[in-house]
Amino acid sequence: MSLLKVTNLTKEFGTFTALDRISFEVKSGEVFGFIGPNGAGKSTTIRVLLGILKASKGEVKIFNKDAWDDAVEIHKRIAYVPGDVNLWPNLTGGEVIDLFAKLNGTVNKARRDEFIKRFNLDPTKKCRTYSKGNRQKVALIAAFCSDADFYILDEPTSGLDPLMENIFQECVLDIKRQGKSVLLSSHILSEVEKLCDRVCIIRQGKIIETGSLNELRHLTRAHMLVQTKQPITGLDELTGIHEIDHKEQGVSFQVDTEQIDLVIRHISQFGIVKLESAPPTLEDLFMRHYEGTEGTGVGGVK
Structure with missing residues (x-):
């Protein structure tokens, strides 16, 4: 059963086509990797999924509802973590987590405290004192505390140290075991390889390949x-x-x-x-697709 279905999605900004008739789907209970360099169209796609941008053409359905027309209803069942988190500077991390929990309508203090401990966050500090990694932890804790059915994670481990990346991966596998679905946009290929059931590669606004890692490895x-x-x-x-x-x-x-x-x-x-x-690793696969493409790379993607 498809939880997310994107069909011939096109997004134009004036004469520039950011997304060119892309199609993919995320099934219930799977972790779906969405990879490509910066500028490939990943974040634009996610903004359309979230109802922040309206598609120029095509269709996006989440829970069989239209991503633009039914955005309010859809948001009740999704959790989103961006790659660059901005928080209210005068609130503490704990206050921000509680605020998001109240907005979701579900406050589970035991679950909240468990994730704060797992991510080793001091929730009493003001957000203005947090490093990028700690701001990212606040967003991840808020997301994992929610009782969402679909998690949209856009470069979620940006700024985290390797130990926290491992904690993040454990949390993703936990929610997968609960039958939840995840769209993971990342250029940390080892992360995608560990977590994802299927992978979609996007380049210059077009989908190159979609499939399981085994299906895609014939390319490398x-x-x-x-x-x-x-x-x-x-x-x-x-x-x-x-x-x-x-x-x-x-x-x-x-x-x-x-x-x-x-x-x-x-x-x-x-x-x-x-x-x-x-x-062959996903990194090999990725490099083969982007071989000779000016301004791209892995790890430090432009």
């Missing part, structure tokens, strides 16, 4: 390191072999996934002593 290559009793010959003549590097510990190379069987058959005749094979 596995990494292999091989030691053999005899020197390997003829490797560079095989189809689907890339970036061969002869090292002291053996020969390393990349191989197109569909050619692995052929490569194993070839190298086995030289007497395999050691064979290491790492599946």
